[in-house]
Amino acid sequence: MTTIHNRKDVRILLVGDSGVGKTSLILSLVSEEFPEEVPARAEEITIPPDVTPEKVPTHIVDYSVKEQSEEILLEELEKADVLCVVYAVDDGKSINSITEYWLPLIRSTLGPDHNTPLILVGNKSDQADANSLETVVPIMNDYAEIETCVECSARNLKNISELFFYAQKAVLHPTGPLYNSEDKELKSECKRALSRIFTICDLDNDGVLNDYELNLFQRRCFNAPLQPQALDDVKTVVKKNVPEGVMNNGLTQIGFLFLHTLFIQRGRHETTWTVLRKFGYNDHLKLTSDYLRPRLRVGRGSSTELSHLGYQFLTTLFEKYDQDKDGALSPVELQSMFSTCPIVPWGPDVNMSVETNENGWITLQGYLAQWTLTTLLDVPRTLEYLAYLGYRYIMADHENQLSAIIVTRDRKIDVEKRQTSKTVFQCNVIGPKGVGKTSFLQGLVSRTLDSPNMKPEHLSSYVINTIQVYGQEKYLLLHEIDVGISDELTSEDLACDVACLMYDISDARTFEYAVHNFKTHFERLNVPCLMIAAKSDMHPVRQDHEVQPAQFCSQHNLPPPQTFSSKARPNKDVYTKLATVAAYPHMKGIAPQGSSYWLVSGLGIIVVGATGYFLYKYYKSK
Numbered sequence: 160m161t162t163i164h165n166r167k168d169v170r171i172l173l174v175g176d177s178g179v180g181k182t183s184l185i186l187s188l189v190s191e192e193f194p195e196e197v198p199a200r201a202e203e204i205t206i207p208p209d210v211t212p213e214k215v216p217t218h219i220v221d222y223s224v225k226e227q228s229e230e231i232l233l234e235e236l237e238k239a240d241v242l243c244v245v246y247a248v249d250d251g252k253s254i255n256s257i258t259e260y261w262l263p264l265i266r267s268t269l270g271p272d273h274n275t276p277l278i279l280v281g282n283k284s285d286q287a288d289a290n291s292l293e294t295v296v297p298i299m300n301d302y303a304e305i306e307t308c309v310e311c312s313a314r315n316l317k318n319i320s321e322l323f324f325y326a327q328k329a330v331l332h333p334t335g336p337l338y339n340s341e342d343k344e345l346k347s348e349c350k351r352a353l354s355r356i357f358t359i360c361d362l363d364n365d366g367v368l369n370d371y372e373l374n375l376f377q378r379r380c381f382n383a384p385l386q387p388q389a390l391d392d393v394k395t396v397v398k399k400n401v402p403e404g405v406m407n408n409g410l411t412q413i414g415f416l417f418l419h420t421l422f423i424q425r426g427r428h429e430t431t432w433t434v435l436r437k438f439g440y441n442d443h444l445k446l447t448s449d450y451l452r453p454r455l456r457v458g459r460g461s462s463t464e465l466s467h468l469g470y471q472f473l474t475t476l477f478e479k480y481d482q483d484k485d486g487a488l489s490p491v492e493l494q495s496m497f498s499t500c501p502i503v504p505w506g507p508d509v510n511m512s513v514e515t516n517e518n519g520w521i522t523l524q525g526y527l528a529q530w531t532l533t534t535l536l537d538v539p540r541t542l543e544y545l546a547y548l549g550y551r552y553i554m555a556d557h558e559n560q561l562s563a564i565i566v567t568r569d570r571k572i573d574v575e576k577r578q579t580s581k582t583v584f585q586c587n588v589i590g591p592k593g594v595g596k597t598s599f600l601q602g603l604v605s606r607t608l609d610s611p612n613m614k615p616e617h618l619s620s621y622v623i624n625t626i627q628v629y630g631q632e633k634y635l636l637l638h639e640i641d642v643g644i645s646d647e648l649t650s651e652d653l654a655c656d657v658a659c660l661m662y663d664i665s666d667a668r669t670f671e672y673a674v675h676n677f678k679t680h681f682e683r684l685n686v687p688c689l690m691i692a693a694k695s696d697m698h699p700v701r702q703d704h705e706v707q708p709a710q711f712c713s714q715h716n717l718p719p720p721q722t723f724s725s726k727a728r729p730n731k732d733v734y735t736k737l738a739t740v741a742a743y744p745h746m747k748g749i750a751p752q753g754s755s756y757w758l759v760s761g762l763g764i765i766v767v768g769a770t771g772y773f774l775y776k777y778y779k780s781k
Contacts, residue, residue: 166331167215168216168218169217169218169241169326169327170217170220170239170240170241171219171220171243171326172222172235172236172238172241172243173219173220173243173245174222174232174242174243174244174245175243175244175245175280176253177223177225178247178253179246179250180313181222181282182201183282184245184319184322185201185219185221186201187314187319188319188320193313193314193316199226200221200222200227203220204219205217205219206218206323211327213328215331217323219323222235233268236264236269237268240330241277241326241329241330242265244279244280247281247282247283247286248281248282248283248284248287248290258298258301273304274333275304276333277304277306278307278309279295279305279308279309280311281295281309281310284310284318285314285315285317286312290310291310292308292310299340300341303340306329306333307325328429331429331432332429333442337419338423343424345416345419349419349431350416351444352435352440353415353419353431353435354412355499356434356435357412358499359499359552362375365409366406366412367406368409369408370409372409373409374390379555380437393410393418394408394410396418396421397410397414397418400417400421401413419431437552438552439551450546451542451547453559453560455539455542455561458569460570461569462567462570462581462583462585463538463567464535464565464581464582465530465563465564465565466563466565469534469562469563472550473530474523475553476496477496480493485516486522487520488520493505493521499547499549501547505529507614508617510614510617511601511613511617511618511619511622512532513526513528513604513622513623514528515612517611518612519612524624528624531623531634532623535583535585536621542564545560546560570656570685573744574744579743579744581742582632582634583633584633584657584742585636586635586637586638586659586737586738586741587638587659588640588661589658589660589673589676590642590660590669590693591644591669594661594662594663595725596639596661598693598725599637599659599661599691599723600620600637600639601622602723602734603624603635603734620638620640621637621638623635623636623637626735628735628742633742635738635741638655642676644675648676648679648680653684656687657688657737657738657740659688660672660673660688660689660690661673662691662692662702664693664699664700665699667700667702668703670702670703671702671704685744686744687740687744688717689717689718689736689740690719690721691721691722692708692721693724695723708720718736
């Protein structure tokens with residue numbers, strides 16, 4: 160079994176009254192024989208990792224009341240990972256000192272709620288007829304930080320190796336965060352962590368771990384399968400103690416929690432800790448930052464998208480929680496999906512950002528689109544929630560969730576090379592209030608402002624959906640930006656793959672906004688633009704500008720204005736044109752006339768594809 164922990168070393172400090180045998184214990188461990196001459200204090204020793212069970216360097220530090228000051232003692236208490244309070248089993252005074260001096264001193268130094276584990280060490284067991292456990296057990300009950308008590312003898316080497324093994328184990332696999340000794344049950348934080356793990360491992364979401372799921376869990380955590388007899392034995396033990404722990408020949412969450420309670424009660428803390436650390440938990444039962452947010456470098460001009468592995472995992476997750484198999488996630492199903500996360504990351508605005516069904520529930524297409532949006536705009540959040548949702552467990556062949564992410568190359572290189580591998584394009588929809596930007600955004604997901612599922616109070620400034628560009632599926636993300644005539648666009652407003660400058664054909668003042676933004680910003684940038692003539696169902700008026708829209712576009716090598724109306728069924732053609740311009744930005748300088756621009760572009764793509772196909776056939780025949 161492989162134990163996972165993040166510690167680089169363990170520091171053990173031995174304290175106790177003078178003459179109880181602290182130094183003898185250390186020297187007996189090192190030399191494997193009782194020293195005839197014992198110095199007042201042993202020098203700090205380091206045990207190399209290859210001779211310790213946990214493969215961690217271990218430092219053992221001796222404290223001498225006679226040779227060292229209390230100031231040094233306090234410093235050593237602060238530095239120690241585990242404290243061994245040593246007493247002599249045949250010396251009642253040294254036992255009394257545990258509660259009268261040592262434990263109060265430790266609490267006053269480290270704080271009453273400190274997390275440094277303690278081990279009571281009863282030395283000189285060879286010199287006493289009776290053991291000291293009857294006296295020590297009440298002390299252990301009063302001090303939760305005491306992990307265990309070990310009776311040993313430096314003279315006859317009894318339990319010496321075990322003592323230091325327990326000390327190391329108390330650091331690497333502490334009981335404190337997991338188990339309440341008084342109540343004899345798992346602590347709430349531990350239950351919460353193990354319940355999350357159970358949910359992730361329940362691949363079919365039926366509330367039990369079947370034999371396949373238990374075996375997968377065993378292999379993922381311990382690199383070894385469970386034999387059929389061992390599986391049956393586990394379920395028999397669980398069912399005997401908690402009948403509701405086994406259902407339909409599978410282990411329920413109650414049974415899973417009981418099993419870990421049993422491990423801890425039998426001193427097998429390392430089993431539970433191995434599981435917890437495999438799922439990213441630290442000693443305080445918090446998910447580590449490395450587990451949640453592995454480092455990802457995104458260069459200037461690059462963007463982030465989901466890889467095929469990312470989409471594969473998210474699709475599997477959707478299918479797991481779509482219990483009624485209707486192709487959409489109800490509010491209950493969505494809540495269940497995010498039960499392994501601290502909070503549900505999506506608010507009600509998500510249903511206004513993506514495609515939904517007639518009930519307003521998010522479909523698979525909308526669900527994948529929302530993750531695509533999050534990955535483009537906030538990739539650390541995507542990485543974090545992939546970890547919460549169990550990506551590392553399900554996709555165990557890959558080191559971490561970075562395999563779910565693609566970092567695209569700099570957009571400037573795409574323009575120079577006249578091609579891009581990007582599949583997600585952001586279009587900033589810019590214009591004054593009232594020109595119809597919101598209707599334009601909702602049209603991308605086939606909604607109008609009077610649709611039954613429209614909720615104005617939950618409208619989002621982002622909408623995303625898939626678009627076919629010459630037979631290839633791309634994502635188009637629309638972002639609404641309100642501007643006044645004197646407003647300056649920020650660098651974030653200008654960061655897009657294509658700009659949509661919108662004006663209202665029935666309002667003579669609005670085209671001036673589009674002209675101002677184009678001339679001030681986009682004319683000098685490598686960002687293609689489209690003019691959108693909104694409210695095309697209204698009577699057009701002459702715009703308050705010296706050059707009218709069609710003529711302006713022609714003069715500046717822009718495609719002609721594209722019409723849009725929210726009154727009729729949304730015209731998908733305009734979104735295809737936006738996605739095409741974004742996918743082939745090098746075409747932005749061509750002055751198209753009517754539909755010939757799109758026709759010529761499409762023919763160019765087809766010719767390139769056909770040429771490649773015939774070359775392939777030629778070389779294959781050769």
